[in-house]
Amino acid sequence: MTSNWLLEPCRTPDASIEAGARARQASLTKPPGSLGALEVAAVRLAALQRSSRPAVDPAWISIFAGDHGVAEEGVSAFPQAVTGEMLRNFANGGAAISVLAHELGATLEVVNLGTVNDPGEITGVRRAIIAASTANFCLQPAMTTAQLQAALDAGAHSVAAAQAGGARIFIGGEMGIANTTAASALGCALLGLPPGVLSGAGTGLDAGGVAHKARVIAQALATHAGATTVLEQLRCLGGFEIAALTGVYVAAAQGGLPVLVDGFIATVAALAAVRINPGCRDWLLFSHCSHEHGHARVLAALDAEPLLDLGLRLGEGSGAAIAFPLLRLACALHNGMATFEQAGVSEA
Numbered sequence: 523m524t525s526n527w528l529l530e531p532c533r534t535p536d537a538s539i540e541a542g543a544r545a546r547q548a549s550l551t552k553p554p555g556s557l558g559a560l561e562v563a564a565v566r567l568a569a570l571q572r573s574s575r576p577a578v579d580p581a582w583i584s585i586f587a588g589d590h591g592v593a594e595e596g597v598s599a600f601p602q603a604v605t606g607e608m609l610r611n612f613a614n615g616g617a618a619i620s621v622l623a624h625e626l627g628a629t630l631e632v633v634n635l636g637t638v639n640d641p642g643e644i645t646g647v648r649r650a651i652i653a654a655s656t657a658n659f660c661l662q663p664a665m666t667t668a669q670l671q672a673a674l675d676a677g678a679h680s681v682a683a684a685q686a687g688g689a690r691i692f693i694g695g696e697m698g699i700a701n702t703t704a705a706s707a708l709g710c711a712l713l714g715l716p717p718g719v720l721s722g723a724g725t726g727l728d729a730g731g732v733a734h735k736a737r738v739i740a741q742a743l744a745t746h747a748g749a750t751t752v753l754e755q756l757r758c759l760g761g762f763e764i765a766a767l768t769g770v771y772v773a774a775a776q777g778g779l780p781v782l783v784d785g786f787i788a789t790v791a792a793l794a795a796v797r798i799n800p801g802c803r804d805w806l807l808f809s810h811c812s813h814e815h816g817h818a819r820v821l822a823a824l825d826a827e828p829l830l831d832l833g834l835r836l837g838e839g840s841g842a843a844i845a846f847p848l849l850r851l852a853c854a855l856h857n858g859m860a861t862f863e864q865a866g867v868s869e870a
């Protein structure tokens with residue numbers, strides 16, 4: 523039976539600290555509201571962190587990698603071997619997220635949950651192998667119950683490590699060839715949408731490729747029409763890295779750690795988390811709207827207003843890492859600006 527800890531209550535934001543933070547924003551030397559989403563973020567972080575001085579440093583980034591059986595249906599522009607190959611690139615510092623983590627001074631944890639082209643032991647990569655790949659969900663459930671549990675637990679494990687390391691915000695990323703197909707299928711199942719609404723180019727399919735992908739997703743949805751609970755939908759249509767992120771979002775909210783959600787795949791994992799344990803929604807900040815077709819629809823289902831819309835579609839936590847400095851600046855402004863009274867500036 524899955525899963526025990528997932529339904530435990532999430533922490534709640536502190537209403538009185540939130541009111542105080544909102545009052546402070548109104549007292550700072552700027553027209554009220556003029557820092558827009560940065561004001562909203564600072565107030566939210568203050569309430570979540572139960573602190574009148576919100577902060578997002580140090581940041582923790584975990585990248586979860588896993589392969590997908592559905593890759594054999596020809597749904598990605600890239601070969602499956604890339605998932606395993608990128609693990610080495612993450613560890614060697616050459617991947618986008620490696621560069622970003624270094625620039626931000628963030629801890630980067632890389633987790634191999636199971637790759638067909640397994641690079642074996644690599645310094646800087648945590649091995650938490652569940653299987654070489656999920657099963658092809660056109661034919662059978664992507665995961666067994668035990669595999670789903672292991673993936674959810676892997677996410678919670680990373681949250682615990684982040685908290686032990688003193689992190690003040692968690693960024694979760696994913697890497698998995700064909701995982702936009704899994705995320706689209708899961709998103710369609712969760713939202714009751716037809717495949718075309720959430721099928722996109724992923725790593726770079728052309729229009730014919732996207733149409734084929736939508737047919738594959740339709741087949742998967744038909745195969746698993748009997749999966750009616752969120753956990754069953756996640757088990758049948760998800761992936762190891764997607765389920766790990768779902769585990770992250772629930773565990774972080776239970777542990778009182780705010781998270782910055784990345785792109786399309788991460789947002790579908792967040793939707794699953796919110797459907798499993800609605801209390802985790804408060805802890806999710808959304809970094810960007812991906813270029814991936816369907817991301818805006820999933821963000822809307824979560825009533826999420828992301829900070830950025832830059833045409834990013836890389837994944838691996840990169841969009842969240844790119845948005846992170848905005849949160850850092852939001853906190854600096856909140857904590858460091860003078861009030862009208864302190865600065866001797868006239869109010870409206």
Ligand SMILES: O=C(O)c1ccc[n+]([C@@H]2O[C@H](COP(=O)([O-])O)[C@@H](O)[C@H]2O)c1
Pocket residue numbers: 597598599600696697698699700701702703723724725726784785786787788812813814817834835836837838
């Ligand atoms: O995060 C996104 O919005 C995003 C959009 C498109 C592609 N990706 C990345 O590309 C890979 C999946 O693409 P695909 O075409 O193989 O399904 C996977 O490793 C993701 O991290 C990520």
Ligand SMILES: Cc1cc2nc[nH]c2cc1C
Pocket residue numbers: 600604608696697698725836837838
């Ligand atoms: C090279 C490459 C890097 C990635 N990072 C996340 N998804 C990816 C997909 C590909 C193909």
